[in-house]
Amino acid sequence: MQRNLLDLRTLGKAEIELALNTAEACKQLFDRPVRKVPTLRGKVLVNLFYEPSTRTRTSFEMAGKWLSAEVVSITAAQSSVVKGESIKDTARTIQALGADYVVIRHSSPGVPYLLARTINARIINAGDGTHEHPTQGLLDMFTIKERFGRLAGLRVLIVGDILHSRVAHSNIWGLRTMGAEVAVCGPPTLLPSGLAELGVDVYTNLDEAIQGVNVINVLRIQRERQNSVYFPSLREYSRLYGITRAVLDRVGPDVLLMHPGPANLGVEITEEAAEDERSVVHGQVTNGVAVRMAVLYLLGGGEHDALVD
Amino acid sequence: MDESRFQPKAEIMDGAAIRRALVRIAHEVIESNKGVQNVALVGIRRRGVPLAQRLAAQISQIEGKECPVGILDITLYRDDLTTIAHQPVVHKTEIPFDVTDMTIVLVDDVLYTGRTVRAALDALIDHGRPGRIMLAVLIDRGHRELPIRADFVGKNVPTSKQEIVSVRLTEFDGEERVVILEAKQK
Numbered sequence: 001m002q003r004n005l006l007d008l009r010t011l012g013k014a015e016i017e018l019a020l021n022t023a024e025a026c027k028q029l030f031d032r033p034v035r036k037v038p039t040l041r042g043k044v045l046v047n048l049f050y051e052p053s054t055r056t057r058t059s060f061e062m063a064g065k066w067l068s069a070e071v072v073s074i075t076a077a078q079s080s081v082v083k084g085e086s087i088k089d090t091a092r093t094i095q096a097l098g099a100d101y102v103v104i105r106h107s108s109p110g111v112p113y114l115l116a117r118t119i120n121a122r123i124i125n126a127g128d129g130t131h132e133h134p135t136q137g138l139l140d141m142f143t144i145k146e147r148f149g150r151l152a153g154l155r156v157l158i159v160g161d162i163l164h165s166r167v168a169h170s171n172i173w174g175l176r177t178m179g180a181e182v183a184v185c186g187p188p189t190l191l192p193s194g195l196a197e198l199g200v201d202v203y204t205n206l207d208e209a210i211q212g213v214n215v216i217n218v219l220r221i222q223r224e225r226q227n228s229v230y231f232p233s234l235r236e237y238s239r240l241y242g243i244t245r246a247v248l249d250r251v252g253p254d255v256l257l258m259h260p261g262p263a264n265l266g267v268e269i270t271e272e273a274a275e276d277e278r279s280v281v282h283g284q285v286t287n288g289v290a291v292r293m294a295v296l297y298l299l300g301g302g303e304h305d306a307l308v309d
Numbered sequence: 310m311d312e313s314r315f316q317p318k319a320e321i322m323d324g325a326a327i328r329r330a331l332v333r334i335a336h337e338v339i340e341s342n343k344g345v346q347n348v349a350l351v352g353i354r355r356r357g358v359p360l361a362q363r364l365a366a367q368i369s370q371i372e373g374k375e376c377p378v379g380i381l382d383i384t385l386y387r388d389d390l391t392t393i394a395h396q397p398v399v400h401k402t403e404i405p406f407d408v409t410d411m412t413i414v415l416v417d418d419v420l421y422t423g424r425t426v427r428a429a430l431d432a433l434i435d436h437g438r439p440g441r442i443m444l445a446v447l448i449d450r451g452h453r454e455l456p457i458r459a460d461f462v463g464k465n466v467p468t469s470k471q472e473i474v475s476v477r478l479t480e481f482d483g484e485e486r487v488v489i490l491e492a493k494q495k
Contacts, residue, residue: 018398025382025399034435037385067385297399300390 004116004123005295007132008174016141016178019294023142026297027290029066039297040069046099047073048090049126050081050106055261055285056126056136060103063292069101087111088118095119101296104128122299130164136260137170139291141178143284144215147256152179157209159241160219160268161190161230167260168219172200185209186241189230206241210251217258218243218269234267243269248278256280315473315490321466324485327447330463331360334445335367337461338414345372347440348412351379353429354400356418359480360447364416379404381415386428402432409437414461418476420446423457448487450474 008016029035045064047057057073064071074094081090087106094102099121104112109131116123127133145151156175162168162184175182176199183201184191195202203209210216221237231237248255257269257279265271274281322330342348345368352361358380365378380403390396415429426444433442445461450468466489468474473490 022399025401028401029385032436037435038431039385039387039390294399297385298396300396 003299004112004125005134005299006112006116006123006125008134008137008170008177009132011134011174011177013177013179016138016174019138019291019298020142020145022294022298023138023287023291024146026066026293027286029293030286030290036066036068038068040064040067040100040300043069043100043300044098045069045071045101045103045296046094046097046121047071047103047126048094048105049074050076050087050104050111051127053105053126055288056105056133057103059285059288060124060126060135060292062289063296064101066289067293067296069296072097072099087114091115091119095121101299124295124299127166129166130169131166132170132173133166133260134170134174135288135292135295136167137174138295139284139288140167140171140217140258140260141174142291143258143280143287144180144256146287147280148214151175153181154214155181155183155212156215156217157183157185157213158217158219159185159206159209159243161221162186162195162219163190163192163230164222165219167217171217172198176200183209183213187231187237206247207250210247213251213255215256215258216243216248216251217260218263220260220262221264221268238267242267243273245270245272245276248273248276253278258284260284312473312475312490314493316493318472318489318491320486320488321448321474322464322487327463327485327487330447331363332367334461334463335364335371338364338443338445339368339372341443341460342412345374345376347410348414349377349379349406349408350414350416351381351404351429351433353415353417353425354380354382355481356476356478357381357416359478360418360445361414361416364414364445377406379406379408381429381432383425383428383432386432388424388428402436404436407437408433408439410440412441412443413439414443414445416445418447418478419474420444420449420457420459420462421452421474423453423455426457427455447476448474 047060049057061071102121103124103126105126107129109129111128112123112125158168172182185203188204255278259281263269350361350365352358361378365376369375382400382402384397384399443460446459447463449462449465475490476487477484
């Protein structure tokens, strides 16, 4: 595997397969009396979060701890960022503290790449603006594969705000690489151009989009990223694109419903649908820890290179 | 390990010798435990696994009792992950029984530095508290770096550190033999 995990766009099929298989072995550790393994003993993992996050940050913390790494979490609101420290300076400080891994979340696309060029620690992108969220993409693929035993040939529908969603972008890249069919559905204003060139089927009508799908991945309406108005009202959005139990029933008994969380219940997904037995909305947390353990393990191998600068 | 830079020096066991050694070890396991009540075999990936399964089959023939067989992957317990060039693939550990209070016979193909066994002991103990852990190996080639010894040995082979002991099993290699490899002359 590469030194850093910055995106799924540049990851090959073999690398994704290796990550998913490793995650399967890691998940198995949760059934043992002692869940912790000594793999990353003495290593330091720094979570550097410039945006709020509960599950991703906690999940990286747990993954690091089960692998015996020392885990430090920094959230921008409590750090020197509020005193005007730049990202590069913060990164160098973290490097000086001896970080072996830096997990970075930032509202600007590309910040993980900047870090990877600046410091020698292994960088994991935990979401950079609207660009990518590779571990979420891996986790979604892991969850799908766990359920269906494969990815190739499955049809996955992503519903909602594709334009602003890093989760959608990572899912599209990863799923296409693994040979799954990908369809997206949402209001025309929230569908970026160029999706068809990636081999993605684009719909604006939910009833047409759900035909023959195996998986529905529902995205959160990200009110914090929408500076202008993309649709008339939440109520209209919910009526046209909201996933309800009736929608699931129209697809069939075997459909898998996913949501990366946190969900706006009653907007993009109803509580009834989220609690349905076809939904894994609440079951994705353990998988997230297993996938992040796999990524930490896979980036950890090999001899350390000479300092970058 | 990259075996392409090595050439065979000597064959130290053929298929019949491997089979006879396993039959003897099976008898020794039964003898030292006065039967196989409460005994389980755990093979260390990769080549310890078929050896453990073959030992279990022998034991069942001799004693008429089945021993449970487990598979241990020690990758996450290795002490050299940050120094080796290519990191190994993590596989599943499959121990479908409770190890607590059991006599566990760890099975591996070659005992060398003892570091694999050290990792296997740690991994096994994280699954519970075995009553006793024993070690069976097909080849003991010396050069220990840790205070570890085998309870059951198929064959003791004096080797130099520059050589490789290659255990070739039908399940992985399509042949049955043990050869010593030495570096090719440049």
